[in-house]
Amino acid sequence: MNKKAREKEFRRVMTRRSLLLGGMQLGIASFLGLRLYQLQVAQNSQYRRLSDRNQFDVKIVAPQRGRVFDRKMRLLAGNAESYQLRVTPLHAKDLPQMLDDLSTIIELKPREREEVIAAAVKNPSFRPIVVRGNLTQRELARLAVRSAYLPGVTFEKVLRRIYPQGALTGHVTGYVSPLTSRELDLNPALQQLPDLATGKIGVESALESQLRGKPGSERVEVNARGRPIRVLRDFEPSAGQDVRLALDIGVQLEAAEVLRRGRSQTVNLSLPEAQGAIAGNAELKSHIAAGDNLVLRDPKGNITPAESGAVVVMDVRSGEIVSLVSAPMYDPNIFTEKLLTRDWRRLNDHPRTPLLNRVTTGMYAPGSTFKMVVALAALEAGIINERTSFFCKGDMELGNATFHCWQKLGHGTVNVLRALEQSCDVFFYEVALKTGIQRIKNMALRLGFGAETGIDIPGEKTGIIPSHDWKLATHGVAWTPGETVVASIGQGYVLATPIQLALMTARIANGQFAVEPSLLARSKTPEFAPLDIPESALRIVRRGMKMVTHSGRGTARNYNLGAEFGGMAGKTGTVQVKRITKEQREAGIVKNIDRPWKERDHALFVGYAPVTDPRYAISVVVEHGGSGSSMAAPIARKILEKILRSDRGLV
Secondary structure, eight states: OOHHHHHHHHHHHHHHHHHHHHHHHHHHHHHHHHHHHIIIIITHHHHHHHHHHHHEEEEEEOOOOOOEEOTTOOEEEEEEEEEEEEEOHHHHSSHHHHHHHHHTTSOOOHHHHHHHHHHHHHSOTTSOEEEESSOOHHHHHHHHHTGGGOTTEEEEEEEEEEOTTGGGGHHHHOOEEEOOHHHHHHOGGGGGOTTOEEEOSHHHHHTHHHHHOBOEEEEEEEOTTOOEEEEEEEEOOBOOOOEEBSOOHHHHHHHHHHHHHTTOEEEOTTSHHHHHHHHHOHHHHHHHHTTOOOEEEOTTSOEEEOOOEEEEEEETTTOBEEEEEEESOOOGGGGSSOOOHHHHHHHHTOTTOTTSOHHHHOOBOOGGGGHHHHHHHHHHHTSOOTTOEEEESSEEEETTEEEEOSSTTOOEEEEHHHHHHHTOHHHHHHHHHHHOHHHHHHHHHHTTOSSOOOOSSSSOOOOBOOOHHHHHHHHSSOOOHHHHHHHHTTOTTOBBOHHHHHHHHHHHHHOSBOOOOBSBOOSSOOOOOBOOSOHHHHHHHHHHHHHHHHSTTOTTGGGOOOGGGTOOEEEEEEEOSSOOOHHHHHHOOOOGGGSOGGGSOEEEEEEEESSSSOOEEEEEEETTOOOIIIIIHHHHHHHHHHHHHHHTTOO
């Protein structure tokens, strides 16, 4: 090949290589340009966020929880500043060593240390773990001095829930506590608020969405070691709404104290006789061990625990709940921080279950307070009128069974007014058999039994109002006439809650509307549905209830309100919790006060005041309190007098 040909071939090869190389360079440049475009334009926001995450910690800010007030704007549930000690495992590096270092600065119990390590294993490493709450100023100062040597450790100001009234309103407000795993599963969005406390029971739970508010967010700029430099607030949290209840703390305090004392007198725990009684009485000892600070001297001189039961006071026009007491009570403040094992055991092992809200979930046989239901059903159906009478000789025979009246020698000839006044059982046995259980049930439902009342507390029980269909569906056997007889005096299968008893009384008292209960204060009275019970029947029943307290033979004649308050109308109830055998009856059973506490009758009273222009209805249940006339009625009188005095500015 000559020189000219070789040069030509060389140029051809070099041109090919140049084109190939240029193509490769162009391809690389295009790829890089495209990638650069993706990074800087198309995916700019994504990578900016990733970059920010290296520079910023994004934090969801919990909102301030709404407060709860009583009707006179006295605080029932609020917020107080507190400091938490937290550690972030991602930044702490050697977590066990970090906890060892912390224990040299502040007291750190082995249990607390173990809980932090367990949480670090379970939760993401970037999530802060609360080591201690409610740090003292001394502890804060000591931690601040050593903070440079504690990577991953922070102490933050938070708001903790407080209940200034303590146990007095525990069953009303309920309490808040940290999120449970179940709550997080149901609402994954809450995982960004690991320290959020939510309402578990009571108003705190029922009004959770209203009280919680809306969270905000902030970015915390950090250095390479993860330490905060500055905070940039993106979205401000919105505080929860404040709530005003109809509850009156003054009435609540009176109701709680009167219910717990009953007919007994307070005994100083430090007295030798009290100490001796506690040492020699297992029941008393268990009460004191559970945190009770009250013992009583009963009418026979025995030292006993405080009474247990329930009180409800309701405005008969608006349905507002002025007082709601369930005894024994509990202090909701113990649930706002880490619940100590000893506190939980005290509550859980208490012989009279203070965590049970007896007002809404305690189901009791209503006893003779149910007689108004039977009377109204019979009057409405025309089975009886004011003049209809039956003879009570002390018992009634039905088939092979004998049903006794509480008055062994009987009441003689009585009409509906006298039967209510003296609480004659035989009259209502006869009336119930003629009226039928279905009519009785229909009337009971209209008066608020057998269904949730709709009060602003979750977990309400419906009680039981039996019938033919209910018996067949529940027990698989037919209803019997004897069961109608027993139901007529509010026993047998019949069960009701104290809130239902108050609701029945309010509806009878106002005589016009099917009022509904509310713990929330109402700016104006709602338009309730008509009660749809003949006014003539209601007037008769109200006259009978007035005679209970005003008449010389009324079962609560000794406990009427004074004329200056307009008097009180009501109905007593005494409910057996242990069947009295024929042999015991013939031998003469011992009095309630002589029986073991759990074998004594429940004492009940329902009533309203004033008589001529009713404003308040009340229900009182004293567990194993004995007689409704001697135990429950005087409690009701004292509470109603308190609230009426308050209304008149006399207290």
